Amino acid sequence: MIDSADDPNTDNPGHGDVLPPTNQHVKQYAAVRNAHETELIEDYVELIGDLLKHQGEARSTDIATRMGVSQATVAKMMCRLKSLDLVASKPYRSLFLTQAGEAMAEESSKRHAIVLQFLRALGVSDQTARIDAEGMEHHVSQETLDIMQRFACQLTPGHQREG
Amino acid sequence: MIDSADDPNTDNPGHGDVLPPTNQHVKQYAAVRNAHETELIEDYVELIGDLLKHQGEARSTDIATRMGVSQATVAKMMCRLKSLDLVASKPYRSLFLTQAGEAMAEESSKRHAIVLQFLRALGVSDQTARIDAEGMEHHVSQETLDIMQRFACQLTPGHQREG
């Protein structure tokens, strides 16, 4: 048997050489699982916010279409969001965000924009940047986000150039 | 009613101004959902690869400990991985990777390392970089990955400096 979980290497450079210490490793995976739980919610809320902003109203059909899921799925998710007090609506009427929902939407949107801008500043093509940003935004810590923002601003002083 | 899904804005800069065109938007969310399905699998496979590499064998207990989940969860996942022909083992014996599994592990590990190195090169602290890398690695396209690699190499010519 191998003496695992011994891990004296608490300050190793990280990956490839040796395994990260167990407790650190656990933290990484826990963070991913945690992000998992919130990211879909954030995506829905962010989308509702965008629809409200750009189309004046957020309807289930539009959400279903944009997300590429069925209306039933949207309906179920809206139940969830209502129970979380992020979304409100009267039956058969379009959706709106609560204060908490609006805050989340704004937060998400801001994060999304920073990541997207950062990727484009790096030289990633527009299409790819959008897809990657959508996936990455929920896994980027505030620390990294700040750095990304500074970076993007440095590289694109006035405004971003399209790809 | 609002004439949604009309979307003449196919070449808009992207986010914040107007909504992305619907078909583009669908693609983004589809990509995220798709990544979702594979990322856990990749994480498990990558971890098994790491354990094999650094400890000589991969046991359910160790996986459970490192992932921070129960052994039963690991067992169930191993069933899934076996059915996908990524992992093989004889009952009550430790696990090993099939050729496909090994390929996936290597691929994941490489991606992980690039993202991690990139984040550190950006100036993100070690702890944060690890957590973010774990989350980001499954959402970074090959295009972005290539750019990250070039970038990290530029900024850290010889070797990475610790934070």
Add this chain to the structure above:
DNA sequence: CAAACATTTCAGCCTTGGCTAACTTTAAGG
């Protein structure tokens, strides 16, 4: 060899987030 302990597996439960199908409500048109 047998007991004690660690590990693996199995059975069964829960929640999420998809789906389809059937139904109700709203909106639009003749």
Add this chain to the structure above:
DNA sequence: CCTTAAAGTTAGCCAAGGCTGAAATGTTTG
């Protein structure tokens, strides 16, 4: 006003990925 289409809702199904608890198998040790 009645019909029809579109949109929203509800019920019920499924797979994934967690969990606990109990049973089976391996390993170590007296």
